[in-house]
Amino acid sequence: MIALVDYGAGNLTSVRKALTAVGAEFFTPAAPADLNGATGVIIPGVGHFGATRAITEDWRAAILASVKQRTPLLGICLGLQYLFEGSDEAPELSGLGILAGRCTLLPPRVKVPHVGWNSLSTRRRSLLLQGIRDATQVYFTHSYAAPITKAAVATTEHGVRFASAVEGDGVFGVQFHPEKSSDAGLRVLRSFVEISTSPHPQISK
Amino acid sequence: MLSKRLIACLDVRDGSVVKGVQFEDLANAGDPAALARRYNAEGIDELVILDVTATIENRRALAETLRAVSAELFIPLTVGGGIRSEADAEAALDAGADKVALNSAALADPALLTRLASRYGSQAVVVAIDAKRDGERYAVFARSGREAAAREAVEWAAEAAGRGAGEILLTSIDRDGTRAGFDCELTAAVSSAVPIPVIASGGAGTFEHFRDVFTAGQADAALAASVFHVSEHAVSELKAYLRASGIAVRL
Numbered sequence: 001m002i003a004l005v006d007y008g009a010g011n012l013t014s015v016r017k018a019l020t021a022v023g024a025e026f027f028t029p030a031a032p033a034d035l036n037g038a039t040g041v042i043i044p045g046v047g048h049f050g051a052t053r054a055i056t057e058d059w060r061a062a063i064l065a066s067v068k069q070r071t072p073l074l075g076i077c078l079g080l081q082y083l084f085e086g087s088d089e090a091p092e093l094s095g096l097g098i099l100a101g102r103c104t105l106l107p108p109r110v111k112v113p114h115v116g117w118n119s120l121s122t123r124r125r126s127l128l129l130q131g132i133r134d135a136t137q138v139y140f141t142h143s144y145a146a147p148i149t150k151a152a153v154a155t156t157e158h159g160v161r162f163a164s165a166v167e168g169d170g171v172f173g174v175q176f177h178p179e180k181s182s183d184a185g186l187r188v189l190r191s192f193v194e195i196s197t198s199p200h201p202q203i204s205k
Numbered sequence: 206m207l208s209k210r211l212i213a214c215l216d217v218r219d220g221s222v223v224k225g226v227q228f229e230d231l232a233n234a235g236d237p238a239a240l241a242r243r244y245n246a247e248g249i250d251e252l253v254i255l256d257v258t259a260t261i262e263n264r265r266a267l268a269e270t271l272r273a274v275s276a277e278l279f280i281p282l283t284v285g286g287g288i289r290s291e292a293d294a295e296a297a298l299d300a301g302a303d304k305v306a307l308n309s310a311a312l313a314d315p316a317l318l319t320r321l322a323s324r325y326g327s328q329a330v331v332v333a334i335d336a337k338r339d340g341e342r343y344a345v346f347a348r349s350g351r352e353a354a355a356r357e358a359v360e361w362a363a364e365a366a367g368r369g370a371g372e373i374l375l376t377s378i379d380r381d382g383t384r385a386g387f388d389c390e391l392t393a394a395v396s397s398a399v400p401i402p403v404i405a406s407g408g409a410g411t412f413e414h415f416r417d418v419f420t421a422g423q424a425d426a427a428l429a430a431s432v433f434h435v436s437e438h439a440v441s442e443l444k445a446y447l448r449a450s451g452i453a454v455r456l
Contacts, residue, residue: 010326011298018279047326108400110207111425113328113371115402117208117250117455137208137455139281141328141371158207180281180303182245 002026002196003038007054009045009078018179022190032062040196041066045078049089049103049144052082060096067098073171074192080166080173081146089144098171101147110159113143118156120164126153128172129165130191138181145175208455209419209447210250210426211440212404213433215240216257220270222434223257235434238273244433245278247440250455252278253306253428256286257349268300275301285333294321298329306374308333309347312354315368322369332365334358336391337378343391350378358391359398366399373403374428380408384432387414389422396423404428412446419452
């Protein structure tokens, strides 16, 4: 069972519907201890980085413990940004710090928020992006973005190039909304479900 | 590169899709879930469900229609019409909408935009502006175009963006239902004045109208209803035309 963490950052109806559509078994943990035994953890979220304040210290500790136990973790949108050290949007708060770097505001020379379909430039082979071809378009809606580090498996440009998908050591993140990205998005969610249910996932040739 | 978006609007009344001609003379044009499926297969980028009579008749958005449409579609879905309060927005989002569009309620209580944005994020909050040319300016109307709101469209758009709206759905009352083309001057005036995306609406009739609103009109997205409803393959053919015209679209 995949744990879908609901910390009040937006409405999770669409994520639930998409997970149901790909056949995922999932639940919403009521307490940090409920993450024990989850086969995967999803941190969704939209809106302001300040919303992550609701992820209290006990939840943070439980999420980090599950990562240490090699339980696959997927951050979606704000959830991807939360994998990093923090964001300029709420500098007083810390992200999980699993990935190095901070999230910054997109430049004012383009429309912000970045809303709509934009293309993924894939950088290297990825478990999460299996079957997703280079230049596939997916749906974004965000104002802050993550830096391109060695964790980036795809980048996207809107005023600046940023990390649109990250991956490393069982930790995954997408800046776009797979639950709103039609067939390509469902493919990504299905891959995470497979990663979560397979003990030793391999990148298919 | 960010694609220009094509958005199909389903004007819904009592669970059926109707099309509006200058907000009057409604004629039935189909089942919302069936139309939504067809649009998705054709590659539409988003859907808007507008409960066209909700504001007038004081009815709430149709949760059952939303559930039916969102159950199998995984593209953004906006609902408008009759969203008057945080409770209305919550009901729409819980039923499967990703965004709510506010028009009359935002004019009456602009702080509602801020409250919804802080609760759900700006990406979920669309301000719908119905504007009519008034000399050199654009007058805003409430209640489905029936009531002058004593606001100017460019100023109201800027205020709404500042209060937390994430997108603007801008409808030209003069062009709505005429198929004479989008009001590119209105769209450009608003789009150049706000940092957030602008969806142009009202007047779509030909492929060239879409090209024009994405170029001269500086629109980020274009919304249409009847032009998509009446012809099969309209969406895919329009996208091919736009790409050939040098406009980025999702194919």
